[in-house]
Amino acid sequence: MSSTGAELHVSGLQGLTKIDTTMGRTSDVCADDSVPTVRAQNLDELHSLQVKKSAPSTPRGSLTPKGGATAGTPRSDEERQRQQLQSISTSLASLTRESGPQVVRGEPGKVPIASVTGRAAYDPRARFQDTSDSALKFTHVLYNLSPAELYEQALKSEKGSYITSAGALATLSGAKTGRSPKDKRVVSEESSRDDLWWGKGSPNIEMDEETFLVNRERAVDYLNSLDKVFVNDQFLNWDPENRIKVRIISARAYHSLFMHNMCIRPTPEELEEFGTPDFTIYNAGKFPCNRYTHYMTSSTSVDVNLKRKEMVILGTQYAGEMKKGLFSLMHYLMPKRGILSLHSGCNMGKAGDVALFFGLSGTGKTTLSTDQNRLLIGDDEHCWGDGGVSNIEGGCYAKCIDLSKEREPDIWDAIKFGTVLENVVFDEHTREVDYSDKSVTENTRAAYPIEFIPNAKIPCVGPHPRNVILLACDAFGVLPPVSKLTLPQTMYHFISGYTAIVAGTEDGVTEPTATFSACFGAAFIMMHPTKYAAMLAEKMQKHGATAWLVNTGWSGGSYGVGSRMKLAYTRRIIDAIHDGSLLEAEYTETPIFSLHVPTAVDGVPSEILMPENSWKDKQAYTDTLKKLAGLFQKNFCNFADYEVGGDSNLTQEILQAGPVFDQAS
Numbered sequence: 001m002s003s004t005g006a007e008l009h010v011s012g013l014q015g016l017t018k019i020d021t022t023m024g025r026t027s028d029v030c031a032d033d034s035v036p037t038v039r040a041q042n043l044d045e046l047h048s049l050q051v052k053k054s055a056p057s058t059p060r061g062s063l064t065p066k067g068g069a070t071a072g073t074p075r076s077d078e079e080r081q082r083q084q085l086q087s088i089s090t091s092l093a094s095l096t097r098e099s100g101p102q103v104v105r106g107e108p109g110k111v112p113i114a115s116v117t118g119r120a121a122y123d124p125r126a127r128f129q130d131t132s133d134s135a136l137k138f139t140h141v142l143y144n145l146s147p148a149e150l151y152e153q154a155l156k157s158e159k160g161s162y163i164t165s166a167g168a169l170a171t172l173s174g175a176k177t178g179r180s181p182k183d184k185r186v187v188s189e190e191s192s193r194d195d196l197w198w199g200k201g202s203p204n205i206e207m208d209e210e211t212f213l214v215n216r217e218r219a220v221d222y223l224n225s226l227d228k229v230f231v232n233d234q235f236l237n238w239d240p241e242n243r244i245k246v247r248i249i250s251a252r253a254y255h256s257l258f259m260h261n262m263c264i265r266p267t268p269e270e271l272e273e274f275g276t277p278d279f280t281i282y283n284a285g286k287f288p289c290n291r292y293t294h295y296m297t298s299s300t301s302v303d304v305n306l307k308r309k310e311m312v313i314l315g316t317q318y319a320g321e322m323k324k325g326l327f328s329l330m331h332y333l334m335p336k337r338g339i340l341s342l343h344s345g346c347n348m349g350k351a352g353d354v355a356l357f358f359g360l361s362g363t364g365k366t367t368l369s370t371d372q373n374r375l376l377i378g379d380d381e382h383c384w385g386d387g388g389v390s391n392i393e394g395g396c397y398a399k400c401i402d403l404s405k406e407r408e409p410d411i412w413d414a415i416k417f418g419t420v421l422e423n424v425v426f427d428e429h430t431r432e433v434d435y436s437d438k439s440v441t442e443n444t445r446a447a448y449p450i451e452f453i454p455n456a457k458i459p460c461v462g463p464h465p466r467n468v469i470l471l472a473c474d475a476f477g478v479l480p481p482v483s484k485l486t487l488p489q490t491m492y493h494f495i496s497g498y499t500a501i502v503a504g505t506e507d508g509v510t511e512p513t514a515t516f517s518a519c520f521g522a523a524f525i526m527m528h529p530t531k532y533a534a535m536l537a538e539k540m541q542k543h544g545a546t547a548w549l550v551n552t553g554w555s556g557g558s559y560g561v562g563s564r565m566k567l568a569y570t571r572r573i574i575d576a577i578h579d580g581s582l583l584e585a586e587y588t589e590t591p592i593f594s595l596h597v598p599t600a601v602d603g604v605p606s607e608i609l610m611p612e613n614s615w616k617d618k619q620a621y622t623d624t625l626k627k628l629a630g631l632f633q634k635n636f637c638n639f640a641d642y643e644v645g646g647d648s649n650l651t652q653e654i655l656q657a658g659p660v661f662d663q664a665s
């Protein structure tokens, strides 16, 4: 270095006396510990040095696409990019104008990665020629960004975005902190109408095709008006034969990262060959629906159109709408292929024994399927087909309220860089989360990729289930902590889908409220519950699975008197189901519900196994038990007229498997 400097000196300023910079040191003693200077002339150049281009995922020409229009014709990089953007422009097209928007990949103000004009007429039915300003505007697309990029986007432009001390991205979902089932609409159209469950008890509230288009147009215009939109192209279902391609178009980095975590992430090669999605979500949740629009009963509307293969979200930013909207889609598509879709968690023992965990929200699917001794296949949505089970999702969505490292170590450790933490409260300085704080909502959640659980089973598939565990959080405290079910009882409880929650405690209400939700997830099913129940019975019988009813709720009395079942006890019960020991136990039968209760479970105090032994007030126990039985009967009336799978004997058997008691006594 110093000798070069000296030479420069000499050649630059001839005639002057050479200055001795060695200060008498000999050149073999190097005292210069400085590093070479930066290779940039200005800050812009310096910044451009910092970031380098991603390596192409596939060496060009080595691709051998299977099937599809492009088979055999290797495409250039530019051609691939152009087709991808054209596809996004088509997705974002207004149906009343001639063309999709001019799509630019990359942020506004930055050198675009690629762009395409939406001039190609894609829809011959377009009704109006467009000469509006919106047709002149570019739509900037941030396509399948990485978690780090999405963090930066969120921190830059979304209020309420913070990095917690564990590295998770804390976000706010806005005014809605849970789903809005009353605002869900399903388009009644000829391709699916006759397959769907409509009317009393059904989650499918009808909407006509024209109104759907009005909301779709509202969402598309809103999204195209933004500075930038996020687009995720991902998959559903780990069963490669039944994989569904989904595209999610959203306005927030929060939504893009949430879906990045919750859906299956394509490899770069798979993304290049993605092509046209099978289903598209338009999440314009920051923008309300127009209440003058037919069928709108609030500012929120979540609309599914099976014919168009689209979903539109207006007026709610709660990300769970997207997750569960796609689940509804699977509840339609999969049964049509003879595959049962399930609102269940799923894990597998080292010996390959698979267990399913059914249950309504908050009953323990995520908590109990995440088990350090077993492989996690998935925590919430699965398919059961001829080859076994497969997870629909690529991530988990865990409740965080009162989360502790001791009780739920794997979930605790999964909350790190990349995880979306919704609506949690944290210290303003240390950014440490207080999981007990319900200031924003009680429904605080963490969404993380499934590989954040160390013993995840990837790919998330497994053999046919050996155990089917129905979870109920019985706040009445009358159901036993565990009982073994007959097949008709399994169907009865599956169709009932019982849990009990405790309504808002702040106004002094301490009465539990029973909730019945068919198939342990009525909000998501598309067809009649008996359709799913018949498929479950058939599969359980064929593969010899045993069903169990596990009460993760109250013991020793109802809410207010008794207490919630210790998670440690529930875990012991679940262990005994998995290891087969409970199958060998001795059983006694309960009154009214006729449930078969083991007399002993390793690690669980025997007094709590029969609920009436744990209640001090025996009369109160009997009264409460009858009250709950009455609620079950009242609810089941809705299904009594249906024949399960066309087999009326099964229906009779199922009816008889419910609680039996004399109201008067």
Ligand SMILES: Nc1ncnc2c1ncn2[C@@H]1O[C@H](COP(=O)(O)OP(=O)(O)OP(=O)(O)O)[C@@H](O)[C@H]1O
Pocket: 359, 360, 361, 362, 363, 364, 365, 366, 367, 368, 379, 380, 397, 398, 399, 400, 401, 552, 553, 564, 565, 566, 567, 568, 570
């Ligand atoms: N005995 C118990 N068994 C299971 N969970 C318990 C028990 N006692 C307390 N809990 C708590 O109940 C909650 C169960 O929630 P979990 O996230 O597992 O629900 P989920 O069934 O997955 O619901 P969702 O479908 O909404 O995700 C957790 O917060 C867990 O810590």
Ligand SMILES: O=C([O-])CC(=O)C(=O)O
Pocket: 178, 179, 320, 321, 324, 360, 361, 380, 397
């Ligand atoms: O959908 C949600 O918001 C949470 C969930 O898993 C459920 O309710 O079953």
Ligand SMILES: [Ca+2]
Pocket: 365, 366, 379, 380, 397, 398, 399
């Ligand atoms: Ca869950």
Ligand SMILES: [Mn+2]
Pocket: 343, 361, 380
């Ligand atoms: Mn769920």
